[in-house]
Amino acid sequence: MEADIFKALADPNRRAMLERLAAGELTGSALGQGFAISQPAMSQHIAVLRGAGLITERREGRSVHYAVNPDGMAPLHDWLSRYQAFWPERLGRLKDFLKEMDQ
Amino acid sequence: MEADIFKALADPNRRAMLERLAAGELTGSALGQGFAISQPAMSQHIAVLRGAGLITERREGRSVHYAVNPDGMAPLHDWLSRYQAFWPERLGRLKDFLKEMDQ
DNA sequence: GCGACTCATAAGTATTTGCTTATGTGTTGG
DNA sequence: CCAACACATAAGCAAATACTTATGAGTCGC
Secondary structure, three states: OHHHHHHHHEHOOOHHHHHHHHHOOOEEEHHHOOOOOHHHHEEEEEEEHHHHHOEEEEEEEEEEEEEOOOOOOOHHHHHHHOOOOHOOHHHHHHHHHHHHOOO | OOHHHHHHHHHHOOOOHHHHHHHEEHHHHHHHOOOOOOHHHHHHHHHHHHOOOOEEEEEEEEEEEEEOOOOOOOHHHHHHOOOOOOOOOHHHHHHHHHHHOOO
């Protein structure tokens, strides 16, 4: 699962797609606007993002609305937090802050 | 650069290498222990991690000591922060906390 | 100096990945 | 109905990737 996320994010087109979705949900064809790849290629990228749990889909008639999955990046964040100890002081303090909030 | 980081982290062996380095710096041969791949393969993975700025190297005699680069993950963290708005409330508040600290 | 050691590089190969065109499945409007 | 639309799936292909063995380049102990 974690591996799926890293693999999904390794592709620049998929990251760009996520960024567009970050501005709000879009249908497949709307999302495809501005990308110089075919519709099937978009569909395949969407399948990868969905498989990684990064986006959700909502069927509406003959179109599908895609949106960023709020919890999708959580595993990535958790993974990244293991390296906070190496970050500069400023970011290191975040960890303590999180712990406080958990209590 | 950001792309290099995602690509570097897409490989499970490289992530495992980083995790081992997170416990402390290691020489190339020490890092290779426990991996079922050849020495050149390790060396190539190291080159990728170094190219992405995720690790640093320190020559000492005929061995090289590798360590996690403290600032290496910062671009990943910055990228991830763009999606904080989608995270659960608890994490969303982190953004505000960061802004406070910047003042 | 020489052989052993540590790591990097070269070259070749099998697998994976991202793309294409072609086609399938379901939906909508006339 | 049926033609246009929205998206998914199939199949094939070129490029990228991760690995291998062989070898190179520098360092150490004797």
